[in-house]
Amino acid sequence: MASVHKKTAKHYLTAFIVIAAGVILDQWSKYMAVLHLQGTDGVDLIPGVFRLTYLENRGAAFGVLQGQQWFFYIITAVILVAVLLVYRRMPAGRKFLPLRVCAVLIVSGALGNLIDRVGQGYVVDFFYFELIDFPVFNVADIFVTVSAVLLAVLLLLYYKEEDLEYIFHSRK
Template sequence: MNSAKHSTLSWALTGFICVFFLTLLDQITKLLAIEQLKEQESFVLIKGVLELSYLENRGMAFGLLQGKIPYFIVMCLLFFAAVLYVFIKVPKNRYYAPLMTVLFVLLSGALGNFIDRVFRGYVVDFIYFCLIDFPTFNLADIYVVCGGILLLLFVCFLYRDDRDFDFLKPGRN
């Protein structure tokens, strides 16, 4: 096997393992929330700060677009295709490892909530930061938000050279 194929296979395996375990952790916590929190009072972790409280979210962040499951499914599929495209095109070297790690985390978050929408018809949320009355969320949401912030920081401060994303241009290998 040549080194380019080996490198791609190594990156793919690393990405698969990362996405698998992060998504599995998200799904396990959601199952625990269903089993332990559904139809129960909130479980206070830190009084006045953090609670576990079961919520079925049929929309997206902040309850927007309620009941638009087909829309979310299409958007997720497009996102999955975009991540696959970037994975195929990105040079498999250390310079792009942070970018790929963030994409794997974002993919895990999107996949975790995608699974909920397809198989349950809603997303299970259970973490409530009551100190600031923040909307209830889950691990997949944390992956998406943290991954999105890191991606923005990477694009602004790490991958600033105009040539850093040349690999995405059509016709480039």
């Protein structure tokens, strides 16, 4: 029984460290964007294709729902609580490692953008795919988007219904 608790404690510690590293990477990248891109025309990394540009985003990922800060606080809180509750119920086995990675990335991204919203009233975005005129985004958006796509693929193609029963059905 003690080894199960150690394994669980190890998973929680690892998750905390990865979440913290993700938030630090996101915040550092935004700091660098403010320092080097704010007040400039941006930097073409691949002219006509990809550039770094400074944008203060008062909406959600990719600029949707501009100016709805309280909505984002509530949605972020609900998502964080839901993801943490699901994470808590995940079995410790290797089979659930991809699901744990998705949860950690979602939390990292949500916290990274929440820090900006609470501290500044907007999120700093700076990656821009000019070729396809894709909305400007940041590292936290990448974490959330990649993990959401991976989560969808895992739920559709990798996990079976019985794998997820333990997590999503109430305990008796």
